[in-house]
Amino acid sequence: MAVRGRHWIAFWLVALLAALWMVIARQTAALNSARALNDLREERASLEGRRAEQERRVRTAQSRAVLLPRAQKQGLRLPADTEIVLLPAPPSERPF
């Protein structure tokens, strides 16, 4: 049976719709990926910010400006050099 004109029209219409569907599908997937990427980037920025804040707090808490007054309140003090013992280590081939 010979392909008639209306069949050709139908074929091209379907082909056009398929192409349009593919374009839309690709665009939608790209947008979803972009959103996911953006979410991840935001999450990373947030985590980095949290880490920096934690590091800052740890650094402050570890600083002598904070630790020394607290230690002194508890009756602790910095040792004199006579109170610091550097134990001589044994040679490596012998068990310690």
Next chain:
Amino acid sequence: MAKPLVRLRVVEIGVGVALLALVLRAAQVQLVEGRRHAAAARAQRTEEVVLDARRGTLFDRHGTAIALTQETYHVGIAPNELRDPARDVATIARQLRLPQSDVQRGLRKRYAWFAGPFTALEVQPLRTVRGVHLEPLLRRFYPSREFARAVIGRVGEDGRGGGSGGGGLERLLDSLLAGTPGSAVVLKDREGREYVSPARVIAAPVSGNDVILTLDAELQEIAQRALDDAIDNMQADGGDVVMLDPATGEILAVASRRADGSMRPSAFTETFEPGSLAKIFAAAALVAFERVRPTERVSGEGGRYRLPDRVVTDEHPLPSLTLADAIRVSSNIALVKFSARLDPDEQYGVLRAFGFGAPTGVEFPAESPGRLRPPREWSRPSSASLAIGYELAVTPIQLAAAYGAIANNGVLLQPTLIREIRAPSGAVRYQHRPEPVRRVVTPDVAAQLRDLLRGVVEAGGTAERAALANFQLAAKTGTARRVVSGRYAAGQYTASFAALFPAGQPQLVVVMKIDNPQKGSYFAAQTAAPVTRSMLEQALAARTVALDRARLSNVATTADRAPLEEPDGVVPYVVPWPYVRDSGQAQPERTVPNVTGRPLREAARTLHARGFNVVVKGWGVIHHTWPAAGERVAAGTTVTMFAEPPPVSRP
């Protein structure tokens, strides 16, 4: 009236001309002006945006971040998009730490804009609020604001080290840290708003290099805190501290502060007359050119020596002095007399060889070369003045490098602040290796100079108060009149101190300078020297400082410590406490525990837990202690542990 055919022809020609004009115009628009129109259309629909590159991180030598780049945000709010304005305003005000009235006032506009910048943590709850638009912005962040601020500097308002307001290492290393910005194209609507659409990246941004500095965060904190306390307690105008590893030239700590709290990098950029700190360099010339014998003495002149142009005095005169005595008691008269044996070229040559009068080459912008005039510009008293540290202007960093040469067996190294540079991928692009500038003196002369400096810290020396009990120091005090606006200011002095720790195999050079201490003594022996001792004690007690404790354990000179048979151990163990009370107080007696047969570390822990100090002799397992196990002695008593190698089991 024309015939219809003619009229038809006229209409045809008119239509033809119009069509031709249309085609020509179309051709003009498409072919001639096509690119311009296409560009205009692109500009209306798209925008090329700059993708900022992340600036590299500055680390200390142990990997602690000193300066890093973080994403922060500007916050924009479209009031008409808010779902529940009352609730949203409260949330926004709380998160941005702004008064609610300010936020409400902002929302009366069509679009409210809060520049901030706000941190990721602050804006996190706002991400889900409809109508809130966040604009990311990379911003420099300093976890510890005051950490080596004078050296690190700051980025300018444009986020670059080279911009206005930038300075210090941020400025110097800008080209390394900045990275390369990228670019991308985004789609816009008619109003110029970006579509939610993936950007087309034209060039990805390349992050900057990370730079690992030579600074040691813990030593830096020790130095800064000691300097702050010294300036406050002595009501001084300011001061500087430099700590340097003499074997590598790496600067481990550098602190500078003025009385008003400001921090400028004066350790690199501001000079002072070193006074007696420079006497060791006159001694270096005398020893190197063999102009003095160790036993040779000169008269102390009763503490007052008249030269043709000036009178030289000593604070604590001795009847006669050797060169060692002259350095030990810091005698101006003896040094002036000895240095008269040097000709100006020799004296100048040695000072120049130690690096004075020229920049050290440290990577710091605007480093001062100091001042050392060549002999042709000298006046008659110049030679005597230079011998005792006047007519010479130096920076603390030059002094540290010069004392470092004495510690480093006579080789002057270029000081450095940069240990390593790493690409964003982690690949090492540069690693510092010690850079010798020149050999200044022979190893033998350097050893003699260290011996001279050792005497300064011994009984009768000017730096007696800096002495440590278990480690020998080699050091020199300097108290010099202070120059203010080109003149010696009456009653103003610079107290300075340079120390090599430990004296035998120096691992640390410390230079401390206190400007115009006004409360208490102004002598370096009572000001800079004890502060340096305190810094060294803190450095010993700290765990992460750049000290090689395996080597230190072998040079500790506790009087009753026996020499090690095989001193090549590798397991340093620091016991910084027990927290015993001041030994001046009466201590309760307690029983010495039996630690016989136990390993050293365990035994030391046990004794410390009981409140005793510990001295070790030998290595291995404990054979016996003195006082012996079971004896009752006061808490805080030093218990000597005698250890022996463990028995070797044979199959």
